Amino acid sequence: MxxxxxxxxxxxxxxxxxxxxxxxxxxxxxxxxxxxxxxxxxxxxxxxxxxxxxxxxxxxxxxxxxxxxxxxxxxxxxxxxxxxxxxxxxxxxxxxxxxxxxxxxxxxxxxxxxxxxxxxxxxxxxxxxxxxxxxxxxxxxxxPLACVVNGLESAGLHSGSPRPREALVIGAGPIGLLLALCLKAEGVRNVTVADINESRLAFAADLGLCGIVSGSVELAANRRSYDFVADATGIASVVEGMIDLVADGGTALFFGVCAPDARISVAPFEIFRRQLKLAGSHSxxxxxxxxxxxxxxxxxxxxxxxxxxxxxxxxxxxxxxxxxxxxxxxxxxxxx
CATH class of the missing domain: 3.90.180.10 (Medium-chain alcohol dehydrogenases, catalytic domain)
Known part of the structure; x- marks a missing residue:
């Protein structure tokens, strides 16, 4: 063969x-x-x-x-x-x-x-x-969709659980878009995808998703606005920055695969005071x-x-x- x-x-x-x-x-x-x-x-x-x-x-x-x-x-x-x-x-x-x-x-x-x-x-x-x-x-x-389902379950979005009103997926590659479309299919009202590539954001818009440019003033203005944020880039600096985008009481999903030796800085007090949930997902x-x-x-x-x-x-x-x-x-x- x-x-x-x-x-x-x-x-x-x-x-x-x-x-x-x-x-x-x-x-x-x-x-x-x-x-x-x-x-x-x-x-x-x-x-x-x-x-x-x-x-x-x-x-x-x-x-x-x-x-x-x-x-x-x-x-x-x-x-x-x-x-x-x-x-x-x-x-x-x-x-x-x-x-x-x-x-x-x-x-x-x-x-x-x-x-x-x-x-x-x-x-x-x-x-x-x-x-x-x-x-x-x-x-x-x-x-790959089963990996997405596992990630959402790890983040507490089980079948029948309350759905976030505002969700953000960082990364408009195939797995990021699959994650965003799954959130849509599972009843999340507003799903936004962030990426630096505007042609990918145009494709996301064609799929019925909201788009926003990563690192933009517009995205920075939305700090602490998303009930659920998922990283699908695997870039440590992006992962570190997503914590500030999560709304009080919200959830951050570490979905992208960062390098094993990568490290990020997160303030424990912020997780405590804003009652944030950090979830990981593998396979x-x-x-x-x-x-x-x-x-x-x-x-x-x-x-x-x-x-x-x-x-x-x-x-x-x-x-x-x-x-x-x-x-x-x-x-x-x-x-x-």
Missing amino acids: KAIQFTAKGEARLADLAIGDLPAGHALIRVKASGLCHTDIDVLHARYGDGAFPLVPGHEYAGVVEAIAADVTGPGIGARVAVDPNLPCGACPSCRKGLTNLCRDLKAYGVSHNGGFAEYSLVRADQLHGIGAMPFPLAALAE LNRNIPDALAILEKDDGRIARLVSHRLTLDEVLPFFTKKPTDPATMKVQFVAD
Whole structure:
């Protein structure tokens, strides 16, 4: 089969690989759509995971079940499915508490096991979720959307909980816009997206979101105005500045991935006196069904986040060269 393979730190190639035997409990998936995430770039450069080379990347994918092991009872051959990539141990303290995303020995397809940037993928059958007639490129957004759902739950925005009136997402990239659209879909009245790139803000406006320029006088005038603020940039200075934008009694969500050695300065008295809530979020936590339920109701706006539907050959350069076109959102490998 044709696949993108990381052969060593910083080295990616297009390869012809054997599919391999079908282990017990597994299904063979014919990949129909697989999304590129910045985590894939971190995996390539050994900044995330165990540096398990050689490796087929890709943890955001959907496809069709081509074969199943003899002991698998479902889903059956021909089923259209999305993949939950996380493989927790199930036994550590975090797993026993239901925080499988914080597993001490967390593995994942596309990180420690071969993933979705290939024509076929061997996946544990219990990691598969039916998608019905949902288009594969939309279904491949279930994994990043599940990360968003986990983040909102971590911030206390559970189903049925009171919704903030004013929300701000800093960063108008694909994950920031997915977070903003999810807030909209979950009933938040006013959702604003901040970014330094005005073409991205124009796209956000086209999606029905309010836009504001990061670092502008206008944004500074809104200090302490947002009930909920989320960072989707992973830039420490931006994260530090978002605390001043949170309204008294509000919540700040640390969603973007800052460098492990980055540090910010926050006044403990301010958190105490203004009764602020600071929430962190890592990966997804068995949230694929929740994400699929949101995608089922998509009116086309979430689907528009997929800006590129490419062959494996065409996707390969995106692993090694940062896109310069601000119109680039979610890049996917999409099979015929």
